[in-house]
Amino acid sequence: MTTLDADLRRAAAQAPNKEALVAGDRRMTFAELDVAANALAVRLHALGVARGDRVAVLLPNGAEAAVAIYGTLRAGAAFVPLNPTIKADKLAYVLADCASTAVVTDDALAPLAEQARGQAPSVREVLRADDGADAPTGPLPAPPISVDLAAIVYTSGSTGRPKGVTLTHANMTFAAGAIVTYLGMRAHDRVLCVIPLSFDYGLYQLLMCVRLGATLVLERGFAFPGRVLELLAREEITGLPGVPTIFQVLASAGAGGVAHDLPELRFLTNTAAALAPATIAALQAAFPAVRLYSMYGLTECKRVSYLPPEQLDARPDSVGIPIPGTEAWIEDDAGARRQPGAVGELVVRGAHVMQGYWNDPEATAQRLRPGRWPWERELLTGDLFRRDDEGYLYFVGRRDDILKSRGEKVAPKEVEVVLHQADGVRMAAVVGAPDRLLGTAIVAYVVPHDGAELTSTALRCHCAAHLEDYMVPARIELRDTLPTTPNGKVDRRALADEAAALTVKR
Amino acid sequence: MGETEVGAGLRAELRAYVEEAFLYLHPDIELHDEDQFLELGVIDSLGFVELVEEVQTRYAIAVDALEITEENFGSLDALVAFVERRRPS
Numbered sequence: 001m002t003t004l005d006a007d008l009r010r011a012a013a014q015a016p017n018k019e020a021l022v023a024g025d026r027r028m029t030f031a032e033l034d035v036a037a038n039a040l041a042v043r044l045h046a047l048g049v050a051r052g053d054r055v056a057v058l059l060p061n062g063a064e065a066a067v068a069i070y071g072t073l074r075a076g077a078a079f080v081p082l083n084p085t086i087k088a089d090k091l092a093y094v095l096a097d098c099a100s101t102a103v104v105t106d107d108a109l110a111p112l113a114e115q116a117r118g119q120a121p122s123v124r125e126v127l128r129a130d131d132g133a134d135a136p137t138g139p140l141p142a143p144p145i146s147v148d149l150a151a152i153v154y155t156s157g158s159t160g161r162p163k164g165v166t167l168t169h170a171n172m173t174f175a176a177g178a179i180v181t182y183l184g185m186r187a188h189d190r191v192l193c194v195i196p197l198s199f200d201y202g203l204y205q206l207l208m209c210v211r212l213g214a215t216l217v218l219e220r221g222f223a224f225p226g227r228v229l230e231l232l233a234r235e236e237i238t239g240l241p242g243v244p245t246i247f248q249v250l251a252s253a254g255a256g257g258v259a260h261d262l263p264e265l266r267f268l269t270n271t272a273a274a275l276a277p278a279t280i281a282a283l284q285a286a287f288p289a290v291r292l293y294s295m296y297g298l299t300e301c302k303r304v305s306y307l308p309p310e311q312l313d314a315r316p317d318s319v320g321i322p323i324p325g326t327e328a329w330i331e332d333d334a335g336a337r338r339q340p341g342a343v344g345e346l347v348v349r350g351a352h353v354m355q356g357y358w359n360d361p362e363a364t365a366q367r368l369r370p371g372r373w374p375w376e377r378e379l380l381t382g383d384l385f386r387r388d389d390e391g392y393l394y395f396v397g398r399r400d401d402i403l404k405s406r407g408e409k410v411a412p413k414e415v416e417v418v419l420h421q422a423d424g425v426r427m428a429a430v431v432g433a434p435d436r437l438l439g440t441a442i443v444a445y446v447v448p449h450d451g452a453e454l455t456s457t458a459l460r461c462h463c464a465a466h467l468e469d470y471m472v473p474a475r476i477e478l479r480d481t482l483p484t485t486p487n488g489k490v491d492r493r494a495l496a497d498e499a500a501a502l503t504v505k506r
Numbered sequence: 507m508g509e510t511e512v513g514a515g516l517r518a519e520l521r522a523y524v525e526e527a528f529l530y531l532h533p534d535i536e537l538h539d540e541d542q543f544l545e546l547g548v549i550d551s552l553g554f555v556e557l558v559e560e561v562q563t564r565y566a567i568a569v570d571a572l573e574i575t576e577e578n579f580g581s582l583d584a585l586v587a588f589v590e591r592r593r594p595s
Binding site for chain 1: 530531532533544547549550551552553554555570572573574575576578579
């Protein structure tokens with residue numbers, strides 16, 4: 001029973017009347033979620049979506065997104081979660097790349113899907129997720145098995161093109177199981193998810209809760225902390241996954257004495273960027289009984305490591321130990337394992353490691369290499385790490401130039417490609433600068449063609465029309481030239497230093 | 507609705523700020539005073555952090571995290587009412 005579909009069937013059989021989802025003023029039990037997923041699966045099947053097909057899910061956080069994901073799986077297909085702020089040309093690229101046969105979306109996003117569809121001939125249907133109120137019944141293909149493709153999650157690639165991380169049911173149920181184990185989650189947990197389901201950190205909250213038969217409260221982002229604090233109290237939330245921005249707000253609210261309204265809160269998890277020591281201290285002071293987990297991962301294996309909360313005081317800057325049932329170690333360039341204290345690339349092995357990038361054997365070969373056994377492959381993370389004498393891991397930096405802004409990966413190349421498409425742009429270079437709210441702020445340096453009338457505002461507009469929100473540069477600087485290295489390439493280090501000195505405020 | 511002259515000035519000021527800080531990225535969106543920023547996609551989660559900081563500094567209002575709600579910051583109408591109510595007179 002190691003499929004995501006089996007997880008939902010089990011939860012619906014064991015606790016049909018238990019609350020599975022809360023989203024806005026909608027509440028769904030596991031039985032209702034199961035019926036709605038089944039109804040969507042029947043519709044997809046009737047439309048010709050076959051076992052193994054890819055179905056894009058273009059929806060904001062809500063019950064519809066959960067139904068779309070489990071309905072796709074029930075139909076034997078794999079889901080492709082997409083950020084609702086995606087733009088038409090990238091959507092078209094992704095739909096064509098994975099040859100999606102259907103897009104499940106809502107009224108607000110359907111026009112975007114229709115627009116992209118023109119360049120994605122594989123798409124047969126753009127359909128609205130519904131709540132299964134008029135649940136059709138009908139034939140379904142055989143349920144998926146553990147080695148089947150469950151999802152393709154797109155992530156920013158250093159070449160400037162998004163890459164599809166392919167994950168089987170076995171990959172995803174293993175990772176979900178390992179995470180609930182170290183978090184000590186139980187069926188009576190109630191998790192509040194303000195992270196988008198299109199981002200694997202958000203997605204796994206759903207997969208973990210369904211696997212456990214726990215309750216997930218879905219909210220569209222963290223725009224209104226007052227609303228989120230109210231939800232934490234009203235919904236008796238026990239677990240809150242967040243990123244540093246969210247915890248900064250929670251820490252300052254905690255100082256105001258919110259904790260006594262939240263007696264049920266048991267754990268907080270942080271990933272994507274490290275928490276500032278001051279934030280950790282403030283959270284510990286405001287919520288003394290709450291366990292705080294620092295974690296590290298990448299979409300290619302979901303999660304690599306976690307720091308047991310009791311280690312937080314001794315090693316506040318560590319991201320901990322490999323998740324249960326996996327191994328991770330640090331290698332030098334020749335592939336030899338490094339001693340404690342020495343910096344090298346982090347390598348990961350376990351059942352959570354992806355199957356490769358969709359349609360891209362070259363990129364796959366750079367990340368996956370043959371492992372200990374003929375059937376096994378190990379993941380080269382591209383991240384530089386060191387470990388201490390007790391084996392705890394510390395993130396040092398990235399090997400490539402991928403940036404992490406707002407917890408999401410941004411390839412500078414992808415932003416540069418879009419800038420080059422704007423009229424009048426001769427050169428463009430994108431770097432990151434440390435930023436209090438964003439972790440890393442995206443900063444672009446642009447050299448206009450002679451005589452071109454460019455403004456930073458117009459260029460940001462252009463970026464906003466072609467990139468997801470989190471990829472739009474926080475700042476665009478116009479220059480006559482860009483610094484170069486002795487061998488004539490753009491000197492990114494010099495630009496990054498300059499960007500850091502600008503102390504981008506956003 | 508009989509808005510005071512001060513209220514009208516405040517409304518214009520806040521609209522100018524929202525246009526300059528957020529709306530210019532979405533030239534296709536026509537923003538009405540009652541429109542929800544989030545729903546329309548004019549301001550995202552992070553944008554609200556910026557908006558709240560601006561309101562705090564510009565109008566010398568100390569905003570508690572619990573006050574950052576749709577009712578207080580969700581639209582131009584909400585913003586104007588919140589600032590009018592809270593700014594030092």
